[in-house]
Amino acid sequence: MQDSGQWNNVSWAFYGQDNWRVNRRLTLNLGLRWDGIPHTYEANDRMGNFYPQLYNPANAALMSTNGTICGGAFNPVTGANPGCTGISPGLGFSPNPILAGVPLYLNGIGVPGTVGVPKGLVNNHWATFGPRLGFAYDLTGSGKTVVRGGFGIMYERIQGNDMYNAGPNIPFSLQVNTPQVTMQNPTIALSNGTPVTLPINAAGITGLDISDYKPPVSYQWSIGVQHAIGTKTVFTASYVGNVGRHQNDYRDVNLFNETEIPEVAGLIPGQLALNRNIAPGLPFPGFNSIKQSENEANTHYNGLQIDLNSQLSKDLTLRAFYTVSHAVDPTNGNGGQDLQTVSNPWAGWLYDQGSSGYDRLNVAVVDFIYDIPVFRHSESRLLKSVVGGWQVSGIVTMESGLPINITLTGNQQGNGVGGNNRPNLTGTLTTPHTVGEWFSPSAFSAPAIGAWGTLPHNDLRGPGRDNWNLSLFKRFTLWEARGSFLELRLETFNTWNHTQFNAVSTGLGSSNFGQVTSAFDPRILQLGGKIYF
Numbered sequence: 001m002q003d004s005g006q007w008n009n010v011s012w013a014f015y016g017q018d019n020w021r022v023n024r025r026l027t028l029n030l031g032l033r034w035d036g037i038p039h040t041y042e043a044n045d046r047m048g049n050f051y052p053q054l055y056n057p058a059n060a061a062l063m064s065t066n067g068t069i070c071g072g073a074f075n076p077v078t079g080a081n082p083g084c085t086g087i088s089p090g091l092g093f094s095p096n097p098i099l100a101g102v103p104l105y106l107n108g109i110g111v112p113g114t115v116g117v118p119k120g121l122v123n124n125h126w127a128t129f130g131p132r133l134g135f136a137y138d139l140t141g142s143g144k145t146v147v148r149g150g151f152g153i154m155y156e157r158i159q160g161n162d163m164y165n166a167g168p169n170i171p172f173s174l175q176v177n178t179p180q181v182t183m184q185n186p187t188i189a190l191s192n193g194t195p196v197t198l199p200i201n202a203a204g205i206t207g208l209d210i211s212d213y214k215p216p217v218s219y220q221w222s223i224g225v226q227h228a229i230g231t232k233t234v235f236t237a238s239y240v241g242n243v244g245r246h247q248n249d250y251r252d253v254n255l256f257n258e259t260e261i262p263e264v265a266g267l268i269p270g271q272l273a274l275n276r277n278i279a280p281g282l283p284f285p286g287f288n289s290i291k292q293s294e295n296e297a298n299t300h301y302n303g304l305q306i307d308l309n310s311q312l313s314k315d316l317t318l319r320a321f322y323t324v325s326h327a328v329d330p331t332n333g334n335g336g337q338d339l340q341t342v343s344n345p346w347a348g349w350l351y352d353q354g355s356s357g358y359d360r361l362n363v364a365v366v367d368f369i370y371d372i373p374v375f376r377h378s379e380s381r382l383l384k385s386v387v388g389g390w391q392v393s394g395i396v397t398m399e400s401g402l403p404i405n406i407t408l409t410g411n412q413q414g415n416g417v418g419g420n421n422r423p424n425l426t427g428t429l430t431t432p433h434t435v436g437e438w439f440s441p442s443a444f445s446a447p448a449i450g451a452w453g454t455l456p457h458n459d460l461r462g463p464g465r466d467n468w469n470l471s472l473f474k475r476f477t478l479w480e481a482r483g484s485f486l487e488l489r490l491e492t493f494n495t496w497n498h499t500q501f502n503a504v505s506t507g508l509g510s511s512n513f514g515q516v517t518s519a520f521d522p523r524i525l526q527l528g529g530k531i532y533f
Contacts, residue, residue, distance in 0.1 A: 003096055003172040006043040007163050012036035017132070025141055029150070031132035037157040037215055039120030045112040046096070048169040049121045049207045050290055052253070052283075055108030059090035061202070061286025069105050069200035069286060080197055090286060091200070094171040103200050104170050105286045111171070121166070122213040128155045139225070148238075149223035156216045158248055162293040165206045174203075204288040206250070212294045214246040224305075233310035240325075244299035249330065249339035249349050252417060254290040256281035297339055297349040299329035299356075315371040322364045327356035330457075332405075332420045343419035344452045352420075354457030355403040361461075363399040385476060394470040394495075401465075403458035409509035412446055422453035423508045431460075434516075438463070438504045441514035463501035463516070470495045484533040490525070497523035 017031035041047075062070040062084060069091075070084035090107030093100070110117035118124070134150035167173065188195060224238025284290060303325030311317050330339045330353040344351035375388035407413065408421045415421045427443035439460055447453045471491045478484040494500065500520040505512040 003046055003098075003167070005046055005163075005167055007040050007160055008043050009040040009157070009160060010038060011157070025138040027136045029132070029134035031152075033130040033132065035128045035130065035155045035215075036126065037128065037155065038124040039118075039122050039157070039213070040160045040163045041112065041120040042163065045119065046172045047112055047121060047163070047166060048109050048171050048173075049117070049166060049210075050108050050169075050205045050284075050287070050292075051110045051117070051210060052108065054110050054116065055284055056090070059107045061090055061105055061107070062086070062088035063202075063285065067202070069202060071103060071197070071200050078197075088200070088286070092171070094174070096172045099171070099174055102174065102198060104174070105200060105203065106171060107286055108284060109169075109171060118210070121163070121208045122210045125214050128215060128217075130154055144228040146226045147223070148226065149221070151219075151221040154218045154220065156218070158216070158293075158295070162208055162248070165293070166208060169205055169207065170203045202286055202288045205290045207290065207292050209292040209294045212296050214295055216244065216246045216248065216295060219243045219245070229310075232312075233308070236305075236307040236309075238305045238307075239303070240305055241302045242300065244297075244329070246295040247297040247299055247330070247338065248293060248295050249297050249352075250291045250293050250341045251348060252289055252341075252345040253292050254282055254284045254287055255345055255417065256283075291341065297330045297353075299327075301325065301327040301356075315373055316368065317370075318366070318368045320364075320366045322362075324362055325359075326361060327359040328353065329356045330354075331357060332457075341418065343421065344415075345417060345419070347452065351452065352457050354405075354459060357403060357458065359403055359458075360464075361400040364397075366396045367394065369393045389475060391473040392470065393473070394468065396469075397465060397467045399465050401462040404460045404462045404504055404506050405458045406444060406455055406460060406506050406508060408446060408453070409507040412449070415450065415452065419452075421447070422455045422457070423447065424453050425455050425459075433463070435501070436516075437514055438501075438516055439514050441508075444508050446508060460506075462504050465500050465520070466498055467500060467520075468495040468498075469493050478531070478533070482533065484531070487530045487532065489528045489530070491528070492526070493524040494520070494522060 013033065013035050015031065015033040017029070020028045020030060022028060064070050064081050065083035068081075070081050070086065070088040071091075072081050072084065073086050074081050074084050088105065090105050091103045092106040094102060094104055095111070110121075112119045112121065130153035132150070132152045135148070137147045139145040139147055168175065220242040222238055222240040224236060224240075226234060226236045228234055303323055305321065305323045305325075307319070307321040309319045330342075330349040332339065332341070332343055332352050339349055339352055342349050342352055370392050372388075372390045372392065374390075375383045406422055408423055412421055423444040424447050425443060426445045427440070429443040430440040431438065432440070444455070469492065471489065473490075474488045476486045476488070478486055499522075501516045501518075502520050503516070503518040505515050505517050507513060
């Protein structure tokens with residue numbers, strides 16, 4: 001039974017800015033922003049969250065041998081509560097009238113409005129001041145060389161997904177499986193028409209960590225120099241960086257000591273599974289998985305950006321830029337997204353930190369537009385209209401490959417807790433960069449059962465790209481007085497038809513592990529026409 005909710009968020013903000021021209025060579029941009037971003041809340045306080053500080057070990061759940069919470073002593077007639085000697089402590093009932101009379105294990109569960117539980121389930125943080133500082137300094141006083149820089153702090157909020165994920169939590173919602181019951185009344189047994197006793201299942205919780213929930217913040221800065229070369233060319237070189245703090249992730253906190261994994265969980269080949277309902281040594285018996293949303297992860301980016309923008313002549317416009325950079329963040333997705341669930345809950349988010357999924361160490365791009373002057377001013381009307389007036393343009397991109405993450409296949413992939421395990425690097429790693437062997441698969445081996453691999457996240461690089469897109473344009477005048485003309489366009493993508501590798505098989509144990517599995521599109525030709533009138 002899923003309860004409905006009305007989740008609200010309220011924001012306040014104040015911002016002040018001033019541009020101050022200190023003298024004819026120095027200008028400052030000064031600002032300060034305050035973001036009042038209290039956490040999203042459910043309007044009627046119909047939310048439940050798990051709080052370790054509210055869990056009383058003296059009321060730890062008594063578990064039956066079939067993995068349910070004891071609702072009484074063993075009944076030899078019905079077979080209910082096998083292995084139980086009495087009613088488990090810590091039981092209570094839901095405030096939701098639809099669940100009236102249904103016992104729930106509520107040890108450690110807090111509801112907004114009760115002692116120690118904030119309305120938004122986590123503490124609000126109000127010291128969210130973000131200064132802004134920028135400057136421009138004319139280095140020589142001639143206006144041809146300018147140094148620019150800036151720094152700013154930006155705050156953000158989790159936009160509500162964490163609260164939506166917590167919506168199914170007890171005590172207002174409940175998921176119970178009662179097999180062999182009638183469709184008309186799920187409390188009546190299908191076999192004999194008698195009422196069935198709902199089992200008291202160990203609930204799974206997706207909650208929020210009250211003590212680790214500062215708002216995400218980004219510190220951003222840059223400094224660079226712009227220099228005018230002549231009247232139509234500008235050269236720019238800049239260093240750009242940022243650091244992210246308090247980024248969101250989810251981590252399971254209801255786990256035993258990591259050294260006990262093989263013994264407690266029974267982790268043997270072909271049987272990598274954890275029965276939390278009966279596993280001894282859990283810190284919070286009576287609950288299944290307890291995934292806590294935490295704002296704790298860090299990210300950073302550093303890059304040198306070089307840009308040349310020039311009109312070399314009245315016929316040729318050229319721009320070229322080059323970036324060497326490195327972006328690092330924790331994720332088990334494709335980058336640019338929050339870490340949904342940490343792979344190794346004992347190590348935390350650091351196990352998933354590595355080169356960002358969108359990180360390319362080197363990127364160089366050149367784009368140009370060239371009006372071909374041949375026969376453009378010919379006295380021959382035929383040559384001028386047919387051969388003259390052609391324009392060629394292009395974008396040339398050369399970039400390093402994206403990071404690739406080596407993973408495990410089979411039972412060790414999740415290691416019994418649903419994470420993303422990785423292998424160990426135990427041999428000599430070579431990178432032939434061929435279709436049949438992008439990297440040497442023999443360099444990797446699976447860790448011991450229950451252990452986590454030591455290979456860093458996103459530690460290898462996939463194929464880079466060398467791509468040319470060229471176009472040819474021509475305008476034919478139809479009616480000069482009205483400005484009507486026909487434009488013909490020949491566009492080519494991957495003009496030289498270079499084979500550009502894409503994906504690589506990264507699952508240790510796969511038959512094609514280490515091999516290139518796909519490539520980008522071959523050359524594409526596109527011819528079109530457009531009439532302007």
